[in-house]
Amino acid sequence: MEKILIVGCKRTMDDVCIACSRCMVGFNRREGEFARYKDQDAELIGILGCGDCPGAGIVPRLAQLNLWNKPMEERPTKVHIAPCIMDHCHYKEPIINKIKAKAGVEVIEGTHPYIPNDIFA
Structure with a gap:
């Protein structure tokens, strides 16, 4: 069984992204980058902020x-x-590189597909 950890932006998680619900809904529906788990057992074991x-x-x-x-x-x-790191973080490359260097597990860039193209459309 896959055990999934999501790493997000501390500032976004605290102030903008309400309850990280898009990541969790995407996981539950197996959409976006979570589609890879569609036909297998997988659990979300945590959502971790980057530390600022x-x-x-x-x-x-x-x-x-x-x-x-x-x-x-x-x-x-x-x-x-x-996505709060992938799409908006100026430090995403060093953060991802540090995770890849130390995690010892596969690091996947992305979670949910629910990014609006036009905010007011």
């Missing part, structure tokens, strides 16, 4: 998540990078 700009805290946060989940023997098998 410039993303220097992402590796310690991944380590903290690992320690936090150890008593339950849960660990991610895939890490998805949310």
